[in-house]
Amino acid sequence: MKVVFIIPCFNAEKNIVELATSLISQKDDRWRAIFIDDISEDNTHLESSKLRSDKFCSIKNKEKKFALRNIVEVSRQFQEMDDIIIAVIDGDDSLCNPNTVSLLIDSYKKGNDVVWTAHAWDVNGMNISKPIPQKVDPYAWPWSSSHLRTFKSSLIKQINDSNFKDINGKWFKRGYDQALMLPLLSISKSRMFIPEVCYRYNINSVSIKHRDYEERSQISTINIVRARGLLR
Secondary structure, three states: OEEEEEEEEOOOHHHHHHHHHHHHOOOOOOEEEEEEEOOOOOOHHHHHHOOOOOOEEEEEOOOOOHHHHHHHHHHHOOOOOOOEEEEEOOOOOEEOOOOHHHHHHHHHHOOOOEEEEEEEEOOOOOOOOOOOOOOOOHHHOOOOOOOOEEEEHHHHHHOOHHHHEOOOOOEOOOOHHHHHHHHHHHHOOOEEEEEEEEEEEOOOOOOOOOHHHHHHHHHHHHHHHHHHOOOO
8 A cells, every 4th residue: 555645736846845855754655746836937846856766756737727637637547546545735735744654554454545634734733624423424514624635546436527627617726625525525435534733734825826816716616516515
């Protein structure tokens, strides 16, 4: 079993080394990482390409896809494999626990197919993630699986892409965390929350230029996703 970290990046140049270091510091080496530069305006791709290890792969998009589409398309490359764990790290965040990989693999060996961890906001350490009862509908439950978001790669094979798109068939640009995780949580047979803090969330991300607009767009996506539920 191996963890594949998918890392969508936009203008994350200044954080690449810190993020990569948090991965290299893992005590368990059963992982690899895929950086995806989504038409950054800085040297994100250059910095990720400098990482001299076969653990890292760097992709530079030729078109703007935004995080959700990047994550789904790369995840689908592994959907026929039952021993791959997909874990998502935003390009301006990082891990903060050297045991993260071990904790994830141990959780999946227990039969879980969706796992998430506690996280810490860099300004106040606040964590909003918590357990979700197995029998509840995740679409009707308060948002609880914020970071670190992970799932078995084979699970996404069961999710129709329509769950990741708006009514016009366009991929959601914002609010991707719930658009991605709610369908996966909905079909999961066993899900688990790891209370150990594993993820450092950068609330002052430099990749967000117009925070008020982006937050409104995020809320719009979340409302759509929750109102319609799982699309078969």
